[in-house]
Structures are given as C-alpha cells and as structure tokens.
Amino acid sequence: MGAAESVEHVEHVDKISLKVMVDKKRHKVVYAEAGKDFVDVLLSFLTLPLGTIARHVAKESNIEAVKFGSISSLYQSLKDLNPKYLWNPTCKEMLLYPRNSMEAYCRQLRLNIDDTEPVKYFVCENLECNSSVKENKNRLSLFRDQKCGCGKVLNIKVSPKECLSLENGFAKVNASFIISDDLYVMPNVFGTVVYLHQKHKITNIEAIAEKTVEIGKKEVIDILKLSLVTKTPLTDFVFKKNLFPLEKRKQFEFRIREVKSDKARQMSVKIVRRKSTGEILFVEAGEDFIDFVFSFLTFPLGGVSHMLEGFSSLNCIDSLYKSVYKLSPDIYLMSQAVKEKLSNPPIAAQFELSNQILPICAVSLPVYYYHSFLSNSRYREVFTTTTTTTTTSTTTSTRKCYGYSSDSYVPLNLVDPKFSSSKSSSSGEYVKGPSIYMVTDDLVVSPISSFNAISHLNSLNVPLLDVEEKVVRVGPKEGLCILKASLTSTSALTNGLNQFIRTTIEKEKLIK
Numbered sequence: 001m002g003a004a005e006s007v008e009h010v011e012h013v014d015k016i017s018l019k020v021m022v023d024k025k026r027h028k029v030v031y032a033e034a035g036k037d038f039v040d041v042l043l044s045f046l047t048l049p050l051g052t053i054a055r056h057v058a059k060e061s062n063i064e065a066v067k068f069g070s071i072s073s074l075y076q077s078l079k080d081l082n083p084k085y086l087w088n089p090t091c092k093e094m095l096l097y098p099r100n101s102m103e104a105y106c107r108q109l110r111l112n113i114d115d116t117e118p119v120k121y122f123v124c125e126n127l128e129c130n131s132s133v134k135e136n137k138n139r140l141s142l143f144r145d146q147k148c149g150c151g152k153v154l155n156i157k158v159s160p161k162e163c164l165s166l167e168n169g170f171a172k173v174n175a176s177f178i179i180s181d182d183l184y185v186m187p188n189v190f191g192t193v194v195y196l197h198q199k200h201k202i203t204n205i206e207a208i209a210e211k212t213v214e215i216g217k218k219e220v221i222d223i224l225k226l227s228l229v230t231k232t233p234l235t236d237f238v239f240k241k242n243l244f245p246l247e248k249r250k251q252f253e254f255r256i257r258e259v260k261s262d263k264a265r266q267m268s269v270k271i272v273r274r275k276s277t278g279e280i281l282f283v284e285a286g287e288d289f290i291d292f293v294f295s296f297l298t299f300p301l302g303g304v305s306h307m308l309e310g311f312s313s314l315n316c317i318d319s320l321y322k323s324v325y326k327l328s329p330d331i332y333l334m335s336q337a338v339k340e341k342l343s344n345p346p347i348a349a350q351f352e353l354s355n356q357i358l359p360i361c362a363v364s365l366p367v368y369y370y371h372s373f374l375s376n377s378r379y380r381e382v383f384t385t386t387t388t389t390t391t392t393s394t395t396t397s398t399r400k401c402y403g404y405s406s407d408s409y410v411p412l413n414l415v416d417p418k419f420s421s422s423k424s425s426s427s428g429e430y431v432k433g434p435s436i437y438m439v440t441d442d443l444v445v446s447p448i449s450s451f452n453a454i455s456h457l458n459s460l461n462v463p464l465l466d467v468e469e470k471v472v473r474v475g476p477k478e479g480l481c482i483l484k485a486s487l488t489s490t491s492a493l494t495n496g497l498n499q500f501i502r503t504t505i506e507k508e509k510l511i512k
C-alpha cells in the first residue's frame with residue numbers, strides 16, 4: 001500500500017516555535033502569535049481529504065487516537081472490505097490513500113503531514129506505444145500497475161513538463177498572524193489583540209503570560225485531532241486537558257440550508273429502524289449509495305466546509321475556513337488564486353464519482369501529449385501538456401511551431417483507474433454492482449447477509465419485534481445532512497436522515 005507506512009519511520013526534527021498568550025489563572029490560551037510556517041500548517045488542514053484525516057487521527061501522537069465522527073469507522077470498514085467488492089485493486093488504494101488536490105502547495109511546507117504519495121505519471125515500457133494512435137495504446141496513467149493495450153504494464157515514470165511546479169504554501173512569507181483558541185486566523189494588528197483581550201475579559205495585563213511551545217509533526221497531528229473534537233484546541237494542546245468523549249454529542253439534529261433536490265439524482269435505500277426510539281439501525285443499499293458514502297473519504301475538509309457554507313458542525317474547522325475569507329491576498333495570503341482554492345478545495349483528479357449527487361468539484365486534467373522531434377540528428381521525446389496554465393487551446397498551428405518536419409504531438413489517453421473490463425461503461429465508480437450492502441448508523445459498510453443483520457441487531461440488544469423498514473430517497477439534501485452528521489456523530493444516518501423520515505410519516509398521516 002502507498003508510501004504512508006514507510007514515510008512514517010523517517011525522523012523529522014524540524015520544529016516551529018509557537019508563541020502563545022495564556023491566561024495564568026484560568027489555564028486558557030487567549031491567542032497564539034504565528035508566522036507563515038504555522039499558519040500554512042493550519043490552512044493545509046483544509047486541503048486534506050477526509051480519508052487522510054481518518055488515517056492520521058487513528059494513530060497515537062502525543063495524545064491517544066481519536067474518533068473522527070463516523071468517518072473513522074467508514075474508513076476502517078473500507079480497510080476490512082474484501083477487495084472483490086471493488087472494481088479493481090486501485091479503487092481500494094485510491095479510497096484508502098486519497099490524493100490531495102493541493103499537493104503542490106503542501107509539499108514545501110515546513111511541516112507537511114500529508115504523507116500520501118505524490119502524483120506520478122506512467123507510460124508503457126514499450127515506447128512505440130506512445131505514438132500508436134490507431135491501436136489506442138497511447139496511454140498515460142496517474143496510477144501504478146495499469147495495463148497498456150499491448151498487454152504490458154504502464155511502468156515507465158515520466159515527468160510531463162509544466163506539471164511539477166511546486167508552490168510555496170499559502171501565507172505570505174513575512175506576514176504575521178494572531179490565532180484564536182478555536183483556530184480563527186487573523187492579521188496581527190493591535191485591534192485584533194485588543195478584541196481578544198476583551199473577549200476573554202482580561203482587564204489586568206498581569207493575568208496573562210507568554211509561553212513558547214515547540215511544534216513538530218507529532219504536535220501538528222495533536223492539533224488536528226483536537227480541532228475535530230473540542231472547541232478549544234490550542235488550550236487543550238498547551239495545557240494537555242482531557243478530551244471529553246465524542247459520544248456525548250451524539251444526539252444533535254443536523255439541519256442544512258435549502259438545497260435544490262434533483263429527482264433524477266436520488267438513490268433509494270431501505271432503512272431498518274428501531275420503532276421505539278426511531279434510531280436507524282442500518283440501511284440496505286445498492287452500490288450507488290456505497291459509492292456515495294465512500295466518496296466522503298476523497299473530499300477535502302475545506303470542500304466540505306464550502307458545501308455546508310461554513311457550518312460543517314466541526315466548529316474549529318469552520319472558523320479556520322471562514323478566516324480564509326477575511327484574509328487579504330495582498331498582505332496575508334500568497335495570491336488571490338490561493339485564497340480561491342482554499343475557499344473551495346476540489347477533489348483530486350480522477351477521484352470523483354461520475355454520478356456524485358453533492359455539489360463538489362474535482363480537478364480536471366489537461367490533455368497530455370507525447371512530443372517527438374529531431375534534435376542534433378537524433379529523435380527525442382518529451383511529455384508535455386502543450387497548454388499554458390491559463391489556456392487550454394491547442395490548435396495545430398501552435399503545435400507545429402517548432403519547425404521540425406518530423407515534429408509530432410500525439411495526445412495521450414488517460415487511463416481510468418476505476419476501469420474494469422467487466423464493467424459495461426468505465427464511468428467512475430469504485431464499488432462493484434449490482435449488489436446489496438449494509439451500512440450501519442456509524443457508516444460501517446459490509447456486504448449484506450441475514451447473519452450480519454441479525455448479529456448487528458443482537459449486539460445492539462434490539463428485539464426483532466421493535467424493528468420497522470422504510471424506503472427513503474437520498475438526494476443532494478439528504479446526502480449533505482448525512483455528510484454533516486458523519487463529521488461529528490457516530491449516528492450519521494439517524495442524525496442525518498431521521499428528520500426527512502419524520503416528515504414522510506407526517507405526510508402519510510395527513511393523507512389518511
């Protein structure tokens with residue numbers, strides 16, 4: 001599996017010093033003062049796919065592993081799922097190690113916790129394949145072990161020009177920031193400091209003291225964990241306060257603003273509920289719904305905040321996300337483009353579902369060309385996009401501008417990593433169908449069997465007499481509610497879906 005395991009053992013001694021102002025009596029962080037390095041780390045959280053976060057918080061750092069709502073159990077169930085239920089082995093790898101679409105921004109950070117393998121490009125070892133348009137062997141893959149039309153594996157690594165430019169993080173090099181306990185990032189100006197003193201009701205300057213804490217990768221994971229489960233991650237980090245159990249927040253109701261529900265994009269699932277409490281015990285669903293819940297793992301945290309308009313139920317992530325809107329790209333962020341990307345980080349290229357019901361965008365790739373030309377009386381070849389960063393027009397005249405009579409540009413076909421020869425269309429799904437699966441309230445996915453279902457009910461002590469079934473349709477609105485609930489609750493289905501079922505029941509009563 002990916003590079004994650006091997007990278008883990010490398011010692012990173014690099015540390016960032018973080019200055020915090022603490023309330024001496026109340027043992028609270030009033031604010032932290034930081035420069036680019038630490039703010040880059042915080043902003044990089046928004047680019048991390050939920051699957052990457054689930055993987056990180058499941059490990060011990062200075063604090064124990066934490067549960068990331070239902071996302072942790074969803075991730076674990078994918079890990080445990082027999083690969084035969086997915087279209088091919090790459091599908092499972094993609095969901096367990098989803099790429100970061102803003103990898104180019106994160107790789108140069110002083111503390112980059114995203115250990116996912118950087119994107120690589122592969123062509124056939126038989127280099128003649130690159131120019132054989134007619135036989136459709138001119139293939140390029142962003143994933144290992146994909147097959148060429150000639151039967152060989154695409155295993156020659158190439159580096160397309162114009163694809164490898166790394167960016168220097170998110171914040172401006174000399175900018176200075178103030179960060180509130182709940183990770184709201186603000187400009188370091190006098191007004192901000194006054195505001196925070198007032199907010200914390202600090203009248204006497206003697207009540208506060210400056211403290212410096214050293215932040216390495218392990219500490220970044222601590223802060224990431226805390227940002228998911230408490231409202232005061234900096235205080236809890238600095239004073240090593242105990243975490244309160246996540247379960248206590250189980251029964252929240254999750255409402256979202258009006259979303260247009262599109263009938264054409266609805267999935268039908270059968271829910272099994274406990275009659276006496278209304279708790280959803282599990283749902284029976286086809287591969288479309290399973291693809292949908294697994295696709296959460298590919299969503300960048302900031303993309304989730306964007307879809308939920310800054311109300312994702314993860315308080316600190318929302319406040320970090322909202323602070324991006326207030327930071328000026330002229331003084332505090334690298335550019336307007338950085339600001340826009342952080343405001344809505346997309347899914348990495350080729351990771352999207354073709355039938356995704358949620359309004360989240362994915363990176364689209366340029367057309368890559370195999371360029372061969374005569375230079376110093378010998379043929380050379382280059383892999384290029386022939387496009388500049390701003391335009392995608394590739395007319396014949398610009399392609400032939402090198403003036404070599406033997407110049408040729410052959411467009412390469414991107415290999416669909418979710419392709420399977422047993423699929424009728426290669427249309428971007430992970431999970432094999434037609435098939436029925438079972439999803440528990442905390443999003444544990446498994447193939448359905450009556451044995452599984454009965455033993456699940458037994459484990460919850462639910463008598464069969466207390467069980468009812470209902471069919472519900474899950475469209476964009478219901479889907480968003482499940483996603484929102486899954487971030488903080490281990491009852492993602494009950495909290496996400498029950499509000500819609502109640503209205504169905506009420507409607508039924510009205511008709512009667």
Ligand SMILES: [Zn+2]
Pocket residue numbers: 124125126129137148149150151152
């Ligand atoms: Zn080949």
